[in-house]
Amino acid sequence: MAAFALDSFERQAEAFRRSRAWREYHFQSGRRPGRGLLSLYDEDFADFTSTDFFLDLQAANEVEPRQLGVLTELLASAYVEGNTRERAARAGGLEARTSITFEDDELAWRTAPRLWTNIELVPRRHELAEIWRSTTRTELNPVLERWQEEVRGALVPLSGDEWLTFWAQQRGVDLGGTAKLAESLLRLSHDVYAHALGVYFGQLELPLDDAWxxxxxSAFRAPRFDVVFTETTRMPVLVRALRDLGIDLEAQTELSLEKAAGSDLRTIVIGAPDEVHVVVPFVGGWQDLARCLRGLGSAQHSVHTDRTLPFWQRELGDATPGLAYGLLLEGLVRDRVWLTERVEYAASDDFRVISTIAWLYRVRKLAALTLYEQRLWAAEPGTATAADFEEALSSQLHVRHFAVDYLLGLLNTPWSTLRSSVELRAECFAAQLRLWLKREFDEEWWRSGRASNFLKRELWRAGKRYTADELLGFMGF
Structure with a gap:
């Protein structure tokens, strides 16, 4: 049997990853109503749906273990998506094309979560949310239920492992350790979170445990701070924030910042370091600034990646650090000195309390979703799993969630599998990195030239060569 042509495969893998990312960018930005999966796998990369192709890679000789691991993860993801492409294309098409009618206006289904943040009256907000959930129940859930079974079956020719066990191994996620992390975070933060949220909701006349x-x-949108965080000042603040780190944002032609078609923030790397797109769900106010900082922070990792690194070290591997760099910059909106110096907002105490509650809500939600996802893939889809979703999130967040949303995390499977776990790890990585920067350089690390050089030269330049655990180890954690 002829030896596996690793160099040729790497070139194919790079072309595939970029083509898939290009399609994702056009989907998330609204340029296309789908991801173009049928042409991707039927015409451009048919080999990536072949079991023999996957097994040939596993049998390749003289491959570094990490190189084999990240290439295997890419090919396995392509294999599963490609072999369920009809259902995957159907789900993506529904996500983009489904519309709802609200007060005589036709709206895209995927824009509703962004829109209800700006609806002040509770009955109107609930009406839109109920219409959105009704459409989720009738249009999306039947497809997602069947797709979950299909992707499970598609994995069988590649591995005898259970679904999450396989992907955890490929993506470097310790399921047991991550579950313990999630449980500890929920336990340790519960009292302060419940008290703070109760006080804030009380000010807004929203009932704790019964608010949707x-x-x-809508509460975390907090429009009363819009006078500080205006659309006209957002870009100048972003330029100054990056300039503090020695980065000329306006000169980064390889980086774009644009509006999302849906309600999710995405940093999409077409090719590191040459083309990166930050797609932001703008809603107004402080959240627009925070999301831009988060997206741009993640993008700097790819833009500063050493172009001489091999493809698999530039673009494949642990996603945790890249997400964490975005969270590091996003955290500036909760920094009193930064708000005073860069936003000219000295009397920021109330805002910092509310933005911190919003951050804690997000982190606790990630922890709850991390635990729920492990139970989801261990059970059969249906009413029991849906009830588990509603109970788990409602009890941990003291905000009412609904069973109908229980499968939405499957959208963009298998690429989205374990996403909550990775994002939870990224939150922890960002917190540890922030402490390290303050200890080693300055409390105001965000304007330290030495801190900037460390980020650019020691962390970002290395691309995805190192895992989050390795990077924290280098920093003494």
Missing amino acids: SADAD
Whole structure:
């Protein structure tokens, strides 16, 4: 049997990853109503749906273990998506094309979570949320239920492992350790979170434990701070924030910042370091600034990646650090000195309390979703799993969630599998990195030239060569 042509495969893998990312960018930015999966796998990369192709890679000789691991993860993801492409394309098409009618206006289904944040009256907000959930129940859930079974079956020719066990191994996630992390975070933060949220909701006349998730989204939008965080000042603040780190944002032609078609923030790397897109769900106010900082922070990792690194070290591997760099910059909106110096907002105490509650809500939600996802893949889809979702999130967040949303995390499977776990780890990585920067350089690390050089030269330049655990080890954690 001829030896596996690793160099040729790497070139194919790079072309595939970029083509898939290009499609994702056009989907998330609204340029296309789908991800183009049928042409991707039927015409451009048919080999990536072949079991023999996957097994040939596993049998390749003289491959570094980490190189084999990240290439295997990419090919396995392509294999599963490609072999369920009809259902995957159907789910993506529904996500983009489904519409709802609200007060005689036709709206895209995926924009509703962004829109209800700006609806002040609770009955109107609930009406939109109920219409959105009704459409989720009738249009998306039947497809997602069947797709979950299909992707499970598609994995069988590649591995005898259970679904999450396989992907955890490929993506470097310790399921047991991550579950313990999630449980500890929920336990240790519960009292302060419940008290702070109760006080804030009381000010807004929202009932703790009975307010809907749409109400929480609206509460954290906090439009009373819009006079400080205006659309006209957002870009100048972003330029100054990056300039503090020695980065000329306006000169980064390889980086774009644009509006999302849906309600999710995405940093999409077409090719590091040459093309990166930050797609932001703008809603107004402080959240627009925070999301831009988060997206741009993640993007700097790819933009500063050493272009001489091999493809698999530039673009494949642990996603945790890249997400964490975005969270590091996003955290500036909760920094009193930064707000005073860069936003000219000295009397920021109330805002910092509310933005911190919003951050804690997000982190606790990630922890609850991390635990729920492990139970989801261990059970059969249906009413029991849906009830588990509603109970788990409602009890941990003290905000009412609904069973109908229980499968939405499957959208963009298998690429989205374990996403909550990775994002939870990224939150922890960002917190540890922030402490380290303050200890080693300055409390105001964000304007330290030495801190900037460390980020750019020691962390970002290395691309995805190192895992989050390795990077924290280098820093003494």
